[in-house]
Amino acid sequence: MESQIKQIHQQLVSKQVRCTDLIQQKLDLLKNNAHNTVNSLLDTLALNLAAKVDDKIANGETIGLLEGIPFGIKDVYMLQGSYTTASSNLLKNYKSAYTATAIQKLLDAGAIPIVKENCDSFGHGSSSENTIFGAVKNATDTNLVAGGSSGGSAVNVAKDFTVFSIGGDTGGSVRQPAGYNNIYGLKPSYGRISRYGLMAYASSTDCVGPLAKSIEDIRIVLNIMSGKDAKDQTSYASAEINEDSILNSDSIKTVGYFKNFIESDAIDVQVKADFLATIEKIKAKGITVKALDFFESETLVSTYYTLAMAETASNLSRLDGTNYGNRIEAENLKETYAVTRSENFSEETKRRIVGGNQVLSQGFSDEIYLKGLAIRNQISENFNNDFNEVDIILSPVTPSTPPKIGDSLKDPHAMYLSDAYTVGFSLGQLPTLTIPQGTATGLQITAAKKNDELVLKFANFLKDTI
Template sequence: MESQIHKVHQQLVNKEITCTELVQQRLDLLKTNTHNTVNSLLDTLALELAKKVDDKISKGTSIGLLEGIPFGIKDVYMVQGTYTTASSDLLKNYKSAYTATAIQKLLDAGAIPLVKENCDSFGHGSSSENTIFGAVKNAINPELVGGGSSGGSAVNVAKDFTVFSIGGDTGGSVRQPAGYNNVYGLKPTYGRISRYGLMAYASSTDCVGPIAKSIEDIRIVLNIMSGKDVKDQTTYASTEITHDAILCSDTIKTVGYFKNFIESDAIDSQIKSDFLESIEKIKAKGIEVKALDFFESNTLVSTYYTLAMAETASNLSRLDGTNYGNRIESENLKETYAVTRSENFSEETKRRIVGGNQVLSQGFSDEIYLKGLALRDSISENFEKDFNEVDIILSPVTPNTPPKIGDSLKDPLAMYLSDAYTVGFSLGQLPTLTVPQGTATGLQITAAKNNDELVLKFANFLKDIL
């Protein structure tokens, strides 16, 4: 699909539509949508910003490429003065005191925020059902889940309620819902975009990620949000990715895939067949394809959840109703903490906190947590070895198609296993892009650290052959 950002920009410049009309149209769609994608509308702010864009255009002043472009924000990002609920009872009345760096960069570029989007509470889930606002419904089939945890963001893009949306990816939370809803979703190299103002889930793998309908739109938004931030010491200065740079894929000579992902008993037969067919089409274009050895899916999932639960237990320990949140008073301070957390956290969040505290506790941390850290190092070393042999690693996004709404809540283990093909790349902190081609839930393109440009190049190549 062509760039929606360029298309809307041209419509505004040509005065085919006013920015106020554009924003109001999208707000109306969001208000009436039946997919449960909206936690709160930013209508007053959006219309104020739209009027400023219209005033500039009426005066003949040129506008930037992102000025006036409507976008959505997963409800785990701070935007000053707006509700930031994380889809939780604990923060349902919390208003942000500041704005996340990544979002501020988009605002500075003139993009217009329309909505805080529904998601799994605190990012805990793979289906966007663990939310006080009701399960997000898939854009293609509303009986199925929208994917998670950035389900509302992916569905809003797929339904054209927003031009692009900003999700958050810890273990696949941008890539998996993008695959479920047939749109593009990028997890950039860890540290390329500041996490300041993103509610922390697992700090060592949390990434800010754009969701859009075209590779060009992903590129534009990625460039705006990237860069070093003194408020996030994991960030680094990155080179801008140009439009022309991602049009030529001649430098990509070898592609690898993990044979154990494809030979697994857990993979859906149609996804396996479609993936292998995509591999043959790549070979037909003269690219060498190598089958690679990797860790078993169960090892990846258990390593990821061991570390992610430990980090979320630590990160959420600050939420006790004292400084912010829905405090529930009890007979003493200790009981107040306990009741506030017990009543306000979702079952899935409590499951992850309990699991995290368990693996960090005396007698278990050496046996479980430190082993998880060692495995993560081994996974990163394995990736370094692989990228000495291949330029790109290709994989399915998920082993199965989206489940029906309600099924994941009955079987948390199945929900964790749905992340089997995404969490490894998170542990490796690698740039990974979901493209809506190749299988029913898309394909994942991964490159070595800091090679985000190469990922976008190969996405353009696949767009033309699949």
């Protein structure tokens, strides 16, 4: 199967390329790139690790498949000794004291981190414009947004600045930028990969997710990062996904899609036409296609943001400048907290904290927050019923194409609605993969929880079908 990881591995083993030369080439591309994807380069660490790989090869030692492969890290993951800013003013000088479990597993496998990548501050956004480092620019057209919040990660992969990158997906933050930049992006089943060391946005939907240019590279990286972690009690042990197993999609007999997604007034005419054309190609292969009923997009978005804002208000309450962060002194302790948070949090982050505190406050929690939890349970039940009828659910990634840089900041509500087709699968904690086919911003493939392998199977099927 097509795989940059395997191709580079073979080049290293056969001594066609030195690891230090490969890493330096990628660092140079990142340093000079015009898409604003870099928060900080990990050049010293990366070159030291590359030299060790070169020494192993020179000594005739065997290297693992990921040894020497350069990758990027969204700047919300801890990497000991590196700046971890979350693209925020509050943490612009913060250095990680430890390393996230998912990143450590990649390091243990020999992969080389080369960059901390630009993103929406604390993951708050769908365009990667809400960042102190300036907006990330789309890989194809620099006038357009890169998508968010893992925009820098998606663009680095799309432009070949990294072989793969590790993003974070809460409500679509891997899948949507993958679609905007025509690459693969996976949100695994919730709990398949440990969240330890990922700065929490909404803990009940946060997922560690890989972005890459091929299904095989997604599979390789997913296998390395997966597994039970004592530091994350929501994580679970999972079987390795075999390369040969995802080449056979015979078990997929029925595919579903949500009628209201396609019949919505919000969907772009061309996105709708392309999606329906894909459905016809699937039918022509002998697969049964069913139109399914689901919650309205507005209900999904409002439910997701009610719960996500509540969780982020709670999670960010610890950031007050006392233990870490950019503290601003005032007349007294209370004022110090207020000024530190007011001056250092972005407008979008403050909007989400205020919204979250409101839905959790006395008089509102029963009416809004508990209602959101109840609807979430209904969404999960809906998915359980759907996957009794179909093997896979197919959907557009977004209702429309990427907006111009600046437009989303003028209309936050429109930015929230751009997540209409991604947040439902997050609330259901389901494995969902963006593929760069089918519409201008790709397609989403979703399976039942803990059935990540089926998602990759169908992606391979569609690669040869549409």
